[in-house]
Amino acid sequence: MGNNQQVKKRIGFFGGSFDPIHLGHINLAIQILENHSLDHVLFCPAQCSPHKESSPPEVEFSKRKEMVELAIEGYSYFSLTSIQENMGELSFHIDTLMLLKEKEEYKQADLFLVLAEDSIEKFYLWKDVYDLCQLAKPLFGTRKEYSIGLHSYPDENLLPIIKKGLTKTKVMEISSTDVRYRLKKTLYCQHLLPTKVLDYIHKHDLYS
Secondary structure (H helix, E strand, O other): OOOOOOOOOEEEEEEEOOOOOOHHHHHHHHHHHHHOOOOEEEEEEOOOOHHHOOOOOOOOHHHHHHHHHHHHOOOOOEEEOOHHHHOOOOOOHHHHHHHHHOOHHHHOOEEEEEEEHHHOOOHHHOOOHHHHHHHEEEEEEEOOOOOOOOOOOOOHHHHHHHHHHEEEOOOOOOOHHHHHHHHHOOOOOOOOOOHHHHHHHHHOOOOO
16 A cells, blocks of 8 residues: 555544533534544634624633633543634635535545534535535434434435434433523522633623
8 A cells, every 4th residue: 555545534623602602512522523533623713603693602702612622621522713703703614614625634524513413404505515515524413313304305405414414312402502591690600511611601790
């Protein structure tokens, strides 16, 4: 076998507001990585998701990025990219991945989208969704069966791609919305957030 033949790296791309990042995010990334034999998962904080224009992140990008850094510290197969930092207010996955593919370390990699089950419902509305799926195969962490049901999905042509990416995982029922609510009410959150992230939130008086 020639020395120039290299095994393509399998890289998961996990984009999101991470407002704040919580243990549910970490759990999803680990299970998708293990289920699909990924080599690495790249966490990518968004400036603002196009699907959350009406409720943009409460905390500025730089602090959400720092929280992600703290959350994934010690995981050798996780890393962070701040590629969306200067991409404008709205952050589309397709634009980010096209930029990522220009970087030498990702040109030859097989990319996969790390997605939660709730992404399925409006996935057909994502910008250039078919081009996106060519750049990175979508992987959805789901419960035993997909709860909404795909028989009436708005875009039938997208169904085979979605079904192929359904990945049975043990889902942690945590949402950033609930975490923010509990923080505002000064309720216990140690079971929802990495300790370093919670310490950072208290130190900087976030979500109060």
